[in-house]
Ligand code: BES
């Protein structure tokens with residue numbers, strides 16, 4: 001999908017814009033937006049509104065033809081009550097536009113919505129909402145179907161009408177939003193691909209492709225090199241599978257060479273059977289999504305590359321399969337992590353923390369400004385927060401409160417929200433082991449928090465945050481599929497850091 005900006009000057013110039021379709025806003029109580037008024041030649045729009053064919057309720061639409069203007073069609077879009085348009089109203093309007101555009105006979109369209117009428121939101125936010133909704137509506141995952149859905153119809157070129165004074169801001173907003181959408185597409189596809197295609201080697205190849213497309217340095221360590229680093233914890237997870245593990249490092253050095261980087265660490269379990277602590281069979285297919293942390297880190301790197309972001313960002317991805325077999329790790333086995341700390345593996349299904357802890361130790365070598373790990377870590381996080389918020393965990397001191405605030409703000413700005421949960425010493429006690437420095441599980445209470453507490457023990461040399469995306473990375477049921485989250489949150493966090 002191709003996006004551009006069309007500027008106009010003066011009150012009626014919007015009526016001069018040519019195109020297959022122009023989308024304008026209608027408020028409740030028969031109120032026309034400024035652009036709708038300007039396009040109301042021969043009263044076609046006010047008559048449609050008077051007739052009751054469109055009420056202005058947020059998310060409703062009405063398509064008009066033969067409107068006397070220069071655009072072939074006008075799409076009226078309900079925005080809700082004027083002066084009270086909420087971000088939810090605007091998002092549902094954006095989704096309604098996306099739905100209508102998909103079925104139009106025209107391949108190009110103009111979006112001329114009011115961009116300064118949404119409560120607590122600016123034009124950048126509005127444009128991002130529309131771009132992401134449009135891109136989401138055209139995303140397809142049909143590469144493994146022999147018959148593709150025919151998608152010949154629909155709008156492919158979208159121009160945003162903005163006043164000339166706002167064109168520079170709008171251009172940046174649309175470029176950034178399209179980069180986020182590109183990142184989300186990659187994240188969705190990596191997630192949706194089955195585990196027999198999306199292997200650790202496949203993730204490594206994807207990283208190499210990003211590296212050559214955007215000039216990022218890529219390192220892929222294989223089992224021997226992982227052994228040389230003494231990542232005994234990571235290696236214990238891969239011991240039950242034939243599939244070769246990979247440890248992937250991808251560097252975008254967009255800042256000054258000496259600036260401390262932000263390191264993103266993504267859990268890359270390409271399939272999680274649970275290992276010897278085998279999972280029940282129902283819905284086990286969804287454990288192909290257990291690499292969505294890695295997928296979202298790669299998606300974010302794609303967005304960062306597209307934007308040529310002026311910031312040093314390093315992706316670190318430990319990737320393997322968690323399988324049961326005669327060579328698999330047993331419950332009770334004790335392993336030594338790269339940090340030297342020993343771990344009693346009481347449950348082989350708590351494997352995410354076992355691969356992440358070694359990656360977090362590895363991250364020390366970059367002297368990071370901050371490390372954010374992203375993982376489909378615990379089912380307990382779905383119990384705690386459902387599918388709306390990702391879980392956010394950091395220590396509770398000034399530097400970490402600041403990092404948490406940055407991440408929460410980036411989530412709020414994009415609708416890709418996170419909710420902070422506590423990490424306290426009282427929870428750490430649940431990880432006590434009689435035989436090693438710690439156990440890898442803390443029992444049923446507060447499962448997401450004890451998982452975060454485990455990771456915390458490997459991150460004391462830098463500022464660190466952990467995102468548990470178990471509830472947000474994919475949807476189940478009829479709409480089963482990866483969401484592309486938390487690429488909007490992470491990318492916006494990095495954009496804000498680069499602007500500092
Ligand atoms: N990948 C799972 C977490 C998960 C489960 C995410 C379901 C999304 C949906 C993780 O590796 C895991 O199995 N965690 C265990 C931890 C437990 C053994 C302490 C869990 O959540 O049950």
Ligand code: MN
Nearest residue numbers: 272349350351
């Ligand atoms: Mn598991």
Ligand code: ZN
Nearest residue numbers: 269272290352
């Ligand atoms: Zn897992």
